[in-house]
Amino acid sequence: MSPATAYQHSHDNIQSLIDIAKVHDVAYTTNIHERTAKSITKHSLAAPEEIPLVVFTPESTEKTAILLKECNARRISVTSFSGGTSFGGALTATRGGVCISFEKMKDIIALHEDDMDVVVQPGLGWVELNAQLREKGLFFPVDPAPGASIGGMIAMSCSGTNAYRYGTMKEWVISLVVVLADGSIIKTHHRPRKSAAGYDLTHLMIGSEGTLGLVTEVVLRLTTLPKNLHVGMAIFDSFQQGVDAVIAFQKYGHKLEMLELADGPQIHAINRSKLAQLHLEEKPTLFMKFAGASLQAVNDQIKSVKQICSATKAIRLEVTNTSERIDAIWGARKCIGHALVAMKQEPTDVFLHTDCAVPISNLAALVKGTQKLIKDSNTSTSKKWFCANVGHVGDGNVHSSVIVPIEDKEKAEKTLREVARLALRLEGTVTGEHGVGLKLRDALIEEVGISGVNAMRRIKASLDEHSILNPDKIFTSGEANKMKAKL
Incomplete structure (x- = not known):
């Protein structure tokens, strides 16, 4: 580590920061369990020593600015915490330091119904936000893991099952209030839906994984609740047939609410877990949602989709608008994450995953190639690996998951790096919605090239001179400071 990145985490430095927090009435804790929970979660694992030394819970932008x-000034590294659902080691406190948790900043500041936007704090969960918006007939459509909060969703540029119809987090953030590393407070814009005023600082922050600044206030776009909701599922003999159906939907101009394609092993995991209300045929299954301003428009779309599914050789197709059946079908899709855990043969088995994205026409090739890579890697092991795939097929994003014995973890991780390289050869990306974190730093270089990563390093060095914000994520802190020395 160069002198410029030598963090000063002495007892005296940390204690002086705690004393300042007390003066400004900022709550904190040094409890080992609280500290561990902010850095090591079931989604984002870390070494036991990679936890913050203290956790602060400010209640305002101003108090966050004081802490930063x-x-x-003291060269103390900072990680942040919102909902704790991110992957890839994004929460890991690699240098110790402190954590700023936004668990006390979870209010709706203002709702503008006529403008269809809302001003919120970063600790508010999207599920809780939608619960409060429902009575107004409005909703915020970005839907990652149920426990995710707005601040983390911005940091990771997340999406979810609604992304096909509504887009990702990038499309739903109007403006931000951000505290920079030196404590400066910036507001990226006001509330208009469009602006050409200077650099687009809003979207620079989205997806920066907490390395450029901490978001403390957000203006989000809203839309109306879907009307005339129907849910369907189509079963195919091959994953390619499901992809062909989706391509045909798009060519005919159909924009469904959701399109999710799971392979046969994924359906097997759902059945084995018994988390769903129904037992499914263990073949590639396309889950669909339909909605529209009029029932006639929805029925016309369903009719066309049925014709396309028949032409692409769907074995079976069901579409329903009864609430019980909607809950059963969509519940099967939404339980996938927990169902995969049920595939562990031993408690010590490890769950690993990728979230690559490719052009939709290459999606089946990615899944087929992933299955082959996993099969080829598993030949010399004593225990069989389990591999399943589910795709946000409408935008080409696929989650490939593998359950392996703990002794095969390193080998499986190497195999998943080959999956990422396969995605790049198929003109894709190594991460569609989970971010780079610690795990994909090398893959990022392969994707955008050293010149692209160096450009990111220069941005990091200009906004965070001492690399205190979420160090080692996206690229290492030492590398960022090498760039700073060249500025």
């Missing part, structure tokens, strides 16, 4: 200013 003092951390910057």
Whole structure:
């Protein structure tokens, strides 16, 4: 580590920061369990020593700014915490330091119904937000894991099952209030839906994984609740047939609410877990949602989709608008994450995953190639690996998951790196919605090239001179400071 990145985490430095927090009435904890929970979760694992030394829970932008200013002056590294659902080691406190948790900043500040936007704090969960918006006939459509909060969703540029119809987080953030590493407070824009005023700082922050600044206030776009909701599922003999159906939907101009394609092993995991209300045929299954302003428009779309599914050789197709059946079908799709855990043969088995994205026409090739890579890697092991795939097929994003014995973890991780390289050869990306974190730093270089990563390093060095914010994510802190020295 170069002198410029030598973090100063002495007892005296941390204690002086705690004393300042007390003066400004900022709550904190040094409890080992609280500290561990902010860095090591079931989604984002870390070594036991990679936890913050203290957790602060500010209640305002101003108090967050005080903490960052003092951390910057003392060269104390900072991680942040919102909902704790991110992957890839994004929460890991690699350098110790402190954590700023936004668990006390979870209010709706203002709702503008006529403008269809809402101003919120970063600790508010999207599920809780939608619960409060429902009575107004409005909703916020970005839907990652149920426990995700707005601040983390912005940091990771997340999406979810609604992304095919509504887009990702990038499309639903209007403006931000951000505290920079030195404690400066910036507001990226006001509330208009469009702006050409200077650099687009809003979207620079989205997906920066907490490395450029901490978001403390957000203006989000809203839309109306879907009307005339129907849910369907189509079963195919091959994953390619499901992809062909989706391509045909798009060519005919159909924009369904959701399109999710699971392979046969994924359906097997659902059945084995018994988490769903129904037992499914263990073949590639396309889950669909339909909605529209009029029932006639929805029925016309369903009719066309049925014709396309028949032409692409769907074995079976069901579409329903009864609430019980909707809950059963969509519940099967939404339980997938927990169902995969049920595939562990031993408690020590490890769950690993990728979230590559490719052009839709290459999606089946990615899944087929992934299955082959896993099969070829598993030949010399004593225990069989389990591999399943589910795709946000409408935008070409696929989650490939593998359950392996703990002794095969390193080998499986190498195999998944080959899956990422396969995605790049198929003109895709190594991460569609989970971010780079610690796990994909090398893959990022392969995707955008050293010149692209160096450009990111220069941005990091200009906004965070001492690399205190979420160090080692996306690229290492030492590398960022090498760039700073060249500026």
